[in-house]
Structure formats: C-alpha cells, structure tokens
C-alpha cells in the first residue's frame with residue numbers, strides 16, 4: 548500500500564443554524580500518495596462540506612466541531628521512496644514557501660496566512676463552476692502570473708512566462724491563448740485553465756468538486772482523461788467528487804461512499820462495483836441502469 552499524503556481523523560462539521568445540521572459526522576480516512584479517490588453519494592450527503600472542511604475553507608454558519616486533518620509532506624512522486632522506504636529529503640517541499648516544512652502538518656494549527664499559502668502549494672482545489680471565477684477583465688497570462696508572483700516571488704519574469712505556457716499546454720490549450728481574456732475561451736477551455744492553475748505550484752493533492760459538471764459530456768470525458776494522464780505523469784493525489792458514479796468507477800483507484808454525513812464504505816473501485824458490502828452502495832449502483840444492465844434488459848424486453 549502506498550504511503551498516505553493526507554489523514555482525516557474523526558472530522559465533524561455542523562451548520563450552526565436552527566436546527567443544527569450535522570453535515571459531516573466523524574469522518575476518518577486516508578488519502579494515499581498519487582491515488583484518485585472518488586467521493587460518491589447523493590445530493591446533500593455532505594461531500595462538498597467535507598471537501599471544504601478538509602482545506603478549512605468553510606464559512607459560518609459552518610463550523611468544524613471535532614477532528615483534524617494532517618498533511619504528510621513529501622515527494623509528489625509515488626514511485627520515489629528511498630531504500631529506507633521514506634521519501635528523499637531533497638524531494639520534499641521543492642520551493643521556498645512560508646508553510647512549515649515539518650513532515651506532518653496539522654491543518655488546524657496553521658495561521659490564516661500559512662493556510663492561504665498551503666492551499667495552493669500543498670493542496671489545490673477546482674470547484675464546480677470554477678471557470679466562472681476567472682477575472683473577466685484580466686488576461687489569462689496575468690491571472691497565471693499572479694499565482695507565481697505571490698507564491699514564487701523569486702521566479703524570473705521569463706521563467707514565469709515559460710511555466711504559464713507549459714501549464715496551458717499540459718491541459719491541452721495552446722499557449723497562444725495566454726493573451727486571451729476569459730470571455731474569448733469556451734467553457735471547456737476555461738475549466739482547463741482552472742485545472743492548469745490548480746497544478747501551477749505542483750501540489751501533492753488536488754481536490755475536485757464536480758469540476759466538469761457544467762460541461763457537455765464529450766468535453767467532460769476529454770478533461771477527465773487529461774486529469775488521469777497528468778496524475779500518472781506528476782504523481783499528485785486527487786479527491787474527485789461527483790454524483791456520477793459510473794464516471795467515478797472509470798477514473799478512481801478507490802471510492803468512498805457517503806451517506807447522511809458519514810462514509811459508509813470505502814474500497815477499491817473494482818470491489819465497490821463487483822462486491823459492494825453496504826446496502827446503500829448497492830442501491831446507489833442500482834440507480835445507474837447503465838451499470839447494472841437493467842437498461843440493456845429493458846431495451847431487450849422492449850424489442851422482443
């Protein structure tokens with residue numbers, strides 16, 4: 548089993564409204580280095596609250612009432628352990644950063660500023676509709692540059708430009724688009740730009756909450772294939788949140804099934820599909836006719 552990059556211990560999040568909503572209840576799991584972990588569950592089960600809670604981006608009335616999130620610093624590459632089994636020190640935390648470089652970082656113990664930096668450096672996020680968060684009056688290049696100027700102040704202008712172009716090309720957008728403004732790009736391109744930005748500082752974890760939901764199916768598939776390929780290439784871990792269980796089965800290494808704020812089952816994607824243990828997982832699988840073959844049976848029935 549590969550080493551963990553993030554440990555979530557007994558995390559609980561409430562919305563302090565009347566009556567109180569217990570949105571995340573005593574959730575514990577480990578994210579392994581370089582894996583794609585799918586988070587599935589019906590609307591309102593607490594997936595987004597869990598994701599925001601993990602990176603401490605929750606705003607009132609939400610409050611973390613228990614638990615902690617520990618980030619295990621180290622190499623992004625899952626295939627580079629030293630002979631002793633621990634990552635080579637030279638690979639840890641590659642760039643100067645104000646985030647403490649201790650191996651284990653308790654997210655709850657960081658100051659607001661350290662958290663802000665760590666969010667791009669260690670963990671980055673692509674949320675649903677992120678493409679709409681690009682500033683409409685600033686070119687793509689300037690928005691990219693902002694990330695580097697803030698987080699990599701020692702990087703030269705030329706180096707920044709080169710990195711920005713390389714990043715765009717990584718996600719399948721021509722580097723000439725750096726000069727464009729967001730409105731000149733399609734929705735798919737803008738979402739790719741957001742994914743490229745999330746990769747800019749080579750984080751060890753990317754959290755993606757319905758990152759392709761607003762896009763048509765063909766563009767969605769293209770982008771997902773891209774994410775999967777980049778993960779193989781760069782070795783970051785992904786927490787991928789979506790309602791779309793068939794899609795999760797396709798791209799995830801493991802899947803966590805969430806219900807009413809709890810993780811009821813977490814296992815390899817293949818086992819979730821072939822040998823679901825929890826009744827709710829079975830119900831969720833059955834709600835996708837394309838997975839269970841019901842649709843095929845239906846079509847056959849109609850034809851006969």
Ligand SMILES: Nc1ncnc2c1ncn2[C@@H]1O[C@H](COP(=O)(O)OP(=O)(O)OP(=O)(O)O)[C@@H](O)[C@H]1O
Pocket residue numbers: 562564568570588589590591592593594595596597608790
């Ligand atoms: N600001 C809020 N105030 C009160 N309750 C909230 C608030 N935001 C979310 N909730 C509740 O918290 C629970 C979890 O919501 P959350 O958005 O995390 O679920 P989700 O699984 O991500 O849903 P979806 O898939 O629809 O995005 C739900 O019962 C929701 O109604």
